[in-house]
Amino acid sequence: MTDHPAKAPRPQGHPAPTRRGVHDKLNQLAEVHDNGFRPERTLRLRVEFVRQLRRRRTQLTVIVLLALPVIIALAFQVSSSSGSSGAAREGASGGGRSAPALVTLATTGATNFTLFTEFASAGFLLVVIVALFCGDTVASEASWSSLRYLLAIPVPRARLLRQKLTVALSLSFGANLLLPTWAYLIGGAFFGWAPGQSPLGGTFTTGVGLQRLLVVVCYVSAQSLLVAALAFLLSVLTDAPLGAVGGATMLVVVSNILDSITALDPYRQFLPTHFQYSWLDALGQSIVWDDMMRGTGLVLIYSAMFFALAWWRFQEKDILS
Amino acid sequence: MAAAAAALLVAAGVAVAAVVTSGPTIRSTSQFVAGTPEAGATVGLDTTVYFPATTSAPAVLLAHGFGGSKTDLDSEARSLAEHGYVVLAYTARGFGRSGGLIHLDAPSYEVADAGMLISYLATLPQVVKDAPGDPRVGVAGSSYGGGLALLLAANDKRVDAVGADITWNDLSQALFPNAAGGQPGVFKKLWAGELFASASGRKGGACVRFAPQLCAAYQQAASTGEPDASILSLLKASSPAGVLSRITAPTLLTQGEQDSLFPLAQAGANATGIAANSTPVKVIWRSGGHDGGTSTSDLVQYLQGWFDPVLFHRGRADASFDVTVPGSGISAATGRTVSQSLQVDRGYSNGLLQRVGVFGPPQTVYAPAGGSPAAVTSVPGLGGLLSTAATATGSPNLTAIPGQAAMFASQPLPASLLVAGSSTATLRVTAHEATDATLFASIHHVATDGTDTLPAGLVAPIRLTGLTPGEARTVTVTLPGVVRNLPAGDRLVLVVATTDLAYQLPSQPRSYTIAMAGSTVDVATIDGRIIRAGQPWIWLLTGLAAMAILILGALVAAVRRGRRRRRTVLADLSGVPVAMEGLVKEYGDGYRAVNDVSFRVERGQVVGLLGPNGAGKTTTLRVLMGLIRPTSGTVRVFGELVEAGAPVLSRIGAFIEGPGLLPHLSGRENLRLFWAATGQPSQDAEFDTALEIAGLGESVDRRVKTFSHGMRQRLAIAQAMLGLPEVLVLDEPTNGLDPLQIAEMREVLRRYAATGRTVVISSHLLAEVEQTCSHVVVMHNGKLVAAGSVAEIAGAGGVQLVVKNPQQAQEILAAAGVDSQTVPARRSLEDIFIQMVGADE
Incomplete structure (x- = not known):
């Protein structure tokens, strides 16, 4: 080897001694024996987790998720110390006519701060993050050309998708859990641990408040299954990670735009994101499950369709990347 | 992707436009209809009739609020006409362009006018008739118009349905309310003044278009704040309270929750009075009222819900009592608190x-x-x-x-x-x-x-x-x-x-x-x-069922694939590393990348797949690795049919069309993770051998991102050799390597094959194949041109005698009686190759 390993090695005159060593090793090789290959051991979850967790984008996502509640908390603190307490008073009046009800309550304590953070991020940030985890997973392998080497191991195609999806969904749900948990801690640190207040009036005990938060987080996670399925399908269809992530995000945005056109009734309720915010029904005096049931059902139907398409397509697909 | 996105957006836009503009065009005509004569003069009522797309249809008579005119009703009328009704909107007497004076919905004036309008509707051929002169008609209005609707229904049996919105039961109670009951109470002076002013065109004390006795009575009461007998009797005549028992048409009463003029109790009194006679009544407490905004579309929806069953015989009337509870929900769209509707199925009551x-x-x-x-x-x-x-x-x-x-x-x-x-x-x-x-x-x-x-x-x-x-x-x-x-x-x-x-x-x-x-x-x-329509459970169950079907389908597919695989092993080929039979790969556009290629690779061989760029070498190798599915033909590795994920592929190490490494990991981590992904024990990996073959020195611990092309190439080849597989498939392995490294590689491959393993390489470089390989498969334009050992192909099987002077040799041979002819010397594979490949061009 050369004395500058950073550059391409340039042996001078004679083959490097290490290569001689290879030749000797090869000469001493044993006969081939059964390699004990088991398809069900390929690409185990631990391996795929390492592959994904070591990526810069995973680490960046975690940083964003950790920073967001702090930024929101700081923003609230700055705005409240600059003396405009009008919004908070108005919200407390129970009317909340001119500002989203959750904003005005955000600084009352950990529970409400968490609710507001969920409300602020469920519409876009969490969508993008879930789309990133699930849309990038196969497409990035294709773009690195490593997909064909995984398939040549061979990792059975259905298994590859299953393992990748399991890890991507775990990361997505991890993000869905990390954000509110961290927001709760940050909210508590900044604004105290006062029990949650319903935007519809009334106060929850800490226990009930946590229960409601759990319902909210579960529902938001269930809703993100749709984005996950869509992004995963696109990830299988395209070799460009950006196409899969961006495409899924864009379709969600289009669905949201269509959902805001009331003239589309009664077809709007079949838009995949129509029940995205139905977890707000969990914030009243009693939980109203109707729309959450609808939303979950709708998302399950769409997701099943997208997953089926992804699996079918990947089985048939010629890997040309 | 971008094109698909654009197409999607356009499609969505068109769909929205189609839904938004889908309403049929509504034809309308305006005319004056004669009302009850007053003071010896005829009174013309300013009317507009809206015709739906299909007639004949039931009619709706729409009356406006106090101080308004028929133009206020335009959007409501159009909505109803689009829904299929003939709609007659008119300006009440004393307002707008209609003649006459205001009598405050007096039975002999305004109510009689409305009766004449029903007679007018009976003359229109577009209106469905129940009997000659009796059109099928509903009457609706808000406030002043709602009062008229109730009074008209009490006075004219031809009315088939009533929709009265934010109206009164007893005007004297509304204007002189007394929560302690009994006698008239406190004068609601701001509202009374506001109403009087709105009708008098803001001309202060002048009576203008008010009927004189009404005007005088009002001014008397407003001055003292005490109602006298004359105004009380006038107000009584203008109130439905006394005539409710005469209403037989199904009646919808909507009352606003923000209404300090006609509060909810007014509708309650109306509902109780009408229901006492067993006439169907529905009460809705809606948001808005005289103190709050109202959405026309909500009103139209309420009306349609009530009128359709009666006038069209469509659907069933829902007589439940609906209450809008403000601030009881949060809008999913805006995050603000919104109203939700509560439904009391047994109908209106104020008992609980x-x-x-x-x-x-x-x-x-x-x-x-x-x-x-x-x-x-x-x-x-x-x-x-x-x-x-x-x-x-x-x-x-x-x-x-x-x-x-x-x-x-x-x-x-x-x-x-x-x-x-x-x-x-x-x-x-x-x-x-x-x-x-x-x-x-x-x-x-x-x-x-x-x-x-x-x-x-x-x-x-x-x-x-x-x-x-x-x-x-x-x-x-x-x-x-x-x-x-x-x-x-x-x-x-x-x-x-x-x-x-x-x-x-x-x-x-x-x-x-x-x-x-x-x-x-x-x-x-x-x-x-x-109120939430439908069964939410059904949605959830459907979703769960869809997921269950998906999982079941995946399981069934996996079982079937496993069964098929077990059937596809050929025992007599189990010793043959690669056997291809009639391999054809045609891409979607009809291009045949590989056309009927058959060859075998035996143990211990180093086989070169030779051909110019585009000959189909890489495609062949991709099929061999189960990455693409052949159009026809088979590839068997050790007797097992190759398809996506065939376990036998684990006996092949491959390097196909460039390296595929994770750029964010170091070279060493790449190899370790790749081996970990195979699920085989790490002591079988032979990392040291592989790393030495890669020959990256200390660079192997740097991120792959920073590697040069040659370094990646070598790392990828090392990756292919991890675990020293029985068959090593290398696609253009020497690209990007320098001559010394190529020489090294050649030696490595030769020794590798010497262990009884098999090497398949593809190359477009003749010299390389000739020097490295024991056997060669020549491909051109997707077809197999020749296959055999390098010696066979290069030497065509015989021993050659090379002479310096061919002409002289021929002469000698001819003299000896031996026929001969001259051919160009075949010194190397290169000549064969150029001859074979050149033949097509």
């Missing part, structure tokens, strides 16, 4: 009461001289805005002025309480100076943080007469009908005040002592369920 204790000592309150300052609760046209503004800006609460209001507060509510309707409370009132009392009772909502709101800005005026100063009188007060959800922990406060800006107040200073008799408020509530 819940007793809530309120406490406070007897309190003395003062009425200021001249009635000023006065509490501000609602202002006509502004509604409850003022009280909202007060709480929003943090200024003192205007709805109750200290010293003027007695307050009796409840304990924090143990459970949330929905106040819906008119609650009642019993008070003990002692007047100290006068023999009469004017008071205003209301229920306030005090939140846990002390914020005090007056629901809908409504108060109930109390007027007591014939009191003995200093002596208490017990009165039961009907509190204003409101709908408000009080969360648990909040308080309910009964407030009794001496002033309210909207009402006529006594001008002498007064003081009263107010005490609770019984310390309770009977809070009206309802027991309904939130």
Whole structure:
């Protein structure tokens, strides 16, 4: 080897001694024996987790998720110390006519701060993050050309998708859990641990408040299954990670735009994101499950369709990347 | 991707446009229709008829509110016409371009006019008739128009359905309300003045288009604040209260929750009166009212829901009692609190009461001289805005002025309480100076943080007469009908005040002592369920079923694939590393990348797949690795059919078309993770051998991102050799390597094959194949041109004698009787290759 390993090695005159060593090793090789290959051991979850967790984008996502509640908390603190307490008073009046009800309550304590953070991020940030985890997973392998080497191991195609999806969904749900948990801690640190207040009036005990938060987080996670399925399908269809992530995000945005056109009734309720915010029904005096049931059902139907398409397509697909 | 996105956007846009503009075009005609003559002159009523796309159809007669005209009804009329009704909107007499004077929905004028309009509808061929001269018609209107609808239904049997919105039951009660019951109460002066002004074209005291006796009676009452007999009889004639029993048409009563002119109780009285006669009635308490905005589309929807079953015989009438509960939900779209509807299936009633204790000592309150300052609760046209503004800006609460209001507060509510309707409370009132009392009772909502709101800005005026100063009188007060959800922990406060800006107040200073008799408020509530159409369970079950089908399908597919694989092993080929039979790969565009290629690779061989760029070498190798599916033909590795994920592929190490490494990991981590992904024990990996073959030195611990092309190439080849597989497939392995490295590679491959393993390489470089390989497969344009050992192909199997002078040799041979001919010398594979490949060109 050369004395500058950073550059391409340039042996001078004679083959490097290490290569001689290879030749000797090869000469001493044993006969081939059964390699004990088991398809069900390929690409185990631990391996795929390492592959994904070591990526810069995973680490960046975690940083964003950790920073967001702090930024929101700081923003609230700055705005409240600059003396405009009008919004908070108005919200407390129970009317909340001119500002989203959750904003005005955000600084009352950990529970409400968490609710507001969920409300602020469920519409876009969490969508993008879930789309990133699930849309990038196969497409990035294709773009690195490593997909064909995984398939040549061979990792059975259905298994590859299953393992990748399991890890991507775990990361997505991890993000869905990390954000509110961290927001709760940050909210508590900044604004105290006062029990949650319903935007519809009334106060929850800490226990009930946590229960409601759990319902909210579960529902938001269930809703993100749709984005996950869509992004995963696109990830299988395209070799460009950006196409899969961006495409899924864009379709969600289009669905949201269509959902805001009331003239589309009664077809709007079949838009995949129509029940995205139905977890707000969990914030009243009693939980109203109707729309959450609808939303979950709708998302399950769409997701099943997208997953089926992804699996079918990947089985048939010629890997040309 | 971008094209697909654009197409999707366009499709979505078109779909939206189609839905939004899909309404049929509505034809309308305007004409004057003769009404009841007045003062010897004919009176023309300004009308517009809207025709739906298909006739004949039932008709709807639409009447406007006080001070308005038919143009106010245009959008409502169009919506109804689009829904299929013939709609007649008209301007009532005394307003707009219609003639005549205002008689306040008097039976002999306005009501008679409407009857004539029904007769006019009967003449239109587009309108369905129940009998000659009797069109099938519903009549609807808001406020003044709603009053007309009820009065018309009572007077004209041809009316088939009624929709009365935010209207009155008894005008004298509406304008002189008295929550203590009995005689006419406190004059609602702001509203009365506002209405009079709106009808008189803002011309102050002039009567303008008011009928003279009505005008005189009003002005008398407004001056004194006391109703006299003449105005009471006029108001009685204009009120449905006395004629409700004559209404037989199914009636829809919608009343606004923000309405200080005609509060909810007015609709309640109408509903009770009509239902007493077994006529179907539906009551809806909607948001808005005279103090709040109203959406036309909501009104149209209510009307259609009620009229369609009666007039079209479409669907079933739903006579449930619907209550809009403000602030009971959060909008998913905006995050703001919104109203939700509660439904009481058994229909309207105001019966359910819940007793809530309120406490406070007897309190003395003062009425200021001249009635000023006065509490501000609602202002006509502004509604409850003022009280909202007060709480929003943090200024003192205007709805109750200290010293003027007695307050009796409840304990924090143990459970949330929905106040819906008119609650009642019993008070003990002692007047100290006068023999009469004017008071205003209301229920306030005090939140846990002390914020005090007056629901809908409504108060109930109390007027007591014939009191003995200093002596208490017990009165039961009907509190204003409101709908408000009080969360648990909040308080309910009964407030009794001496002033309210909207009402006529006594001008002498007064003081009263107010005490609770019984310390309770009977809070009206309802027991309904939130209106949500359909069965939410079905959605959830369908979703779960879809997921179950997906998982089941995946399992079935996996089992079937495994079964098929077990059938595809050929025992007699189990010793042959690679056997291809008639391999064809045609891409979607019809291009045949590989066309009928068959060859075998035996153990210990180093086989070169040779051909120019585009010969189909890489495609062949991709099929070999199960990455692409052949159009026809088979590839077997050790006798097993190759397809995606065939386990036998684990016996092949591959490097195909460039490296595929994870750029964010180091070279070493790449190899370790790749091997970990195979699931085989790490001691089988032979990392050291592989790393030495890669020959990257210390660079192997740098991120692959920073590698040069050659370094990646070598790392990828090392990756292919991990675990020293039985078959090594390398696609153009020497690209990007320098000559020394190529020489090294050549040696490595030769020794590798010497262990009994097999190497397949592809190359477009002849010299390389000739020097490295024992066997060669030549491909061109997807076809197999030649296959065999390098010696066979290069030497065509025979021994050659090379002579220096061919001509001389030929002569010698000819002399010896041997025929001969000259051919170009075949020195190398290169010549063969050029000959074979060149033949096609």
